[in-house]
Amino acid sequence: MTLNIEIEAFPRCINLIRTGRSEFSYHHFTRGSAHTFLTHDDEFGGRNIRLLTNDVDLLESLAISKFGPPPPWVIWYDLGPVPYNQGDPDFWSAYIWAPYWKSLSAEERDIFLERWRDRTRSYIAEAEWEEWVFKVQMEASGGDPESR
Structure with a gap:
């Protein structure tokens, strides 16, 4: 999943990803057997967040949150x-x-x-x-x- 979000929304997005999950290593979060890997970069005045995950609950939470680009x-x-x-x-x-x-x-x-x-x-x-x-x-x- 790729999200293009306002940079000021980045802390809220990271906190949503962290909620209920353990940080196994840097930007690798786990919840039971679900794993999420995160990377990000800045482009067009916003932040691109790229997730590789099998955590369906996380994907649903991110979709509901409607983080958007500048x-x-x-x-x-x-x-x-x-x-x-x-x-x-x-x-x-x-x-x-x-x-x-x-x-x-x-x-x-x-x-x-x-x-x-x-x-x-x-x-x-x-x-x-x-x-x-x-x-x-x-x-x-x-x-x-x-x-x-």
């Missing part, structure tokens, strides 16, 4: 809320951001946007914020503005 208005702030059609921004949008965003319910998306709006008020004007929101909602709906 949003585009952080990673690609300098590019602005425009469509990305090549290079790293396009790859990130297609393979990291879009799958995460599409996995959220409409309610979870609204909460996500509210939380991030509070965090970005000091450097993103309201008009620009509305453009970012429109961009992520259009991408999630495949370009259909009615299916937010």
Whole structure:
């Protein structure tokens, strides 16, 4: 399993992995006959966590937690809320951001946007914020503005 998460979420993610498990060796966790091996690196302003595990309970816990990558208005702030059609921004949008965003319910998306709006008020004007929101909602709906 690979998770692309905000770096600030890393401690919460590691603690979830550790909960109820023993650390057999560095980044090797056990729970009964279940084993989990962890590695991580940083990319695109976030942290990639890679797990090799046979611990189904852990996988379910991680799925429920919905750890996600930093949003585009952080990673690609300098590019602005425009469509990305090549290079790293396009790859990130297609393979990291879009799958995460599409996995959220409409309610979870609204909460996500509210939380991030509070965090970005000091450097993103309201008009620009509305453009970012429109961009992520259009991408999630495949370009259909009615299916937010």
